[in-house]
Amino acid sequence: MLISSHGLSVKFGSHLILDNINISVSQGEIVTIVGPNGSGKSTLLKTLIGAISPISGHIERSESLKIGYVPQRLHIDETLPMTVYRFLTLPLRHSKSRIKQALEQAGVANLEIQQLRSLSGGQLQRVLLARALLEQPSLLLLDEATQGLDQRGTVDFYQQIDAIRKQTGCAVIMVSHDLHVVMRRTDRVICLNGHVCCEGVPEKVSASPEYKALFSLDDEDVLGVYRHHSSPIALQEGRLNVG
Template identity: 45%
Template sequence: MPDDELPLVAAKEICVNLQGRQLLENVSLKVDPGEIVTLIGPNGAGKTTLVRIILGLLKADSGEVTMRPDLRIGYMPQQLALSENMPLTVRRFLSLGSERRDIEIKGIVNELAIAQLMQQPMQRLSGGERQRVLLARSLMRRPDLLVLDEPVQGVDITGQASLYALITEIRDRFGCGVLMISHDLHLVMATTDQVLCLNQHVCCSGHPESVSQHPAYLELFGSPASAKLAVYTHHHDHTHDIHGDVEETGEEHTHG
């Protein structure tokens, strides 16, 4: 098969045991170019373990991971621990270890609307600001595959919807595939193509609307109504900026 017809990454029958506990059992997935695949599941389901295996940070007991030749990966970790005793501006953080020229960094900064943050210390950013900076950092290599571990952690509900919409825009603009861990299916429904529901094994997978109605999903999370995991839609005449403040536009918007 020609390289351009291969998945960006494919994991096949991944198994992981740790101290007699089964962390992953025969888990398979693939991500194609331009596709957003979201991993959901309860705490301890093995989501982060699977991502770390795909990134080569952990070794599976059995199974295999294959990637396209010369695949470029951008990774956004779940958390970033920064010492209060080590001041680090956003500009310095984005340039660390990067071979990108200033003009290229500026392009990514403008695309993610964080230009006004460049002189701010990383430690003083809000949750939404910090996540956008981490997302910018993950784009520095112009990745073919973007791997996001809980990208909206620590962000309020308005900021979460904005970040998920931004991830879709990035996919459309860069043509990259996205592998994302999330715990809130109600927000990712409108911004993901495929969902894989994990609980050590693959409970169910497919389009987010079909997964939300699957018996295995309902057993884990309850009904969409009771768990507030249904797609929601509302109309208004404004958008929200990076801080969650209202930007009046006079246009009607729909969120899913």
């Protein structure tokens, strides 16, 4: 087990954000967390990495755990001149060969001399992914890392994550609104709404009453998810968004 939470609860002021969360992630596993806005998905990730302290419960981490974190977005001052290479050397310096390898793993080789401000949204997200890969993590955390990407860019990004998992053996926790896209790339889904509503393989979760009630879906919507899962063409059309 790489990381697990036990009875994890988080409160902001008087508002309970997470209540009694028990999850675990094993080496090489891809776990996707879905839920409506305000359900505590980002809070859970930030608690797992230690950026937020729980009011109760605890987190167990393996001694070998190394975490790479990809945020939703990065706000860049457009007047700030900074190359991709310079960005990837902050705050810790890495060798040119390691930076080159991380960019190749993220699918954006040869971007070292590009200015950050000149990158497209998809390129920037992959540079953030490369940054997360620099320390050769055993666990990647992706907090809606495809937000703002078009359907094709989203599909390509998740394919890259799957390739990285196969190449490095790292585990992945993804927060996503795109269950129809990640269906083919995830081993397990956790449905969150302040607490764990349901979890399991994608087919089981998407057909569960708890999932359908949370996202106000009917059986025809769920059938659409299965069509996405079985058809690469339908997968790219994006007929269902769960957030």
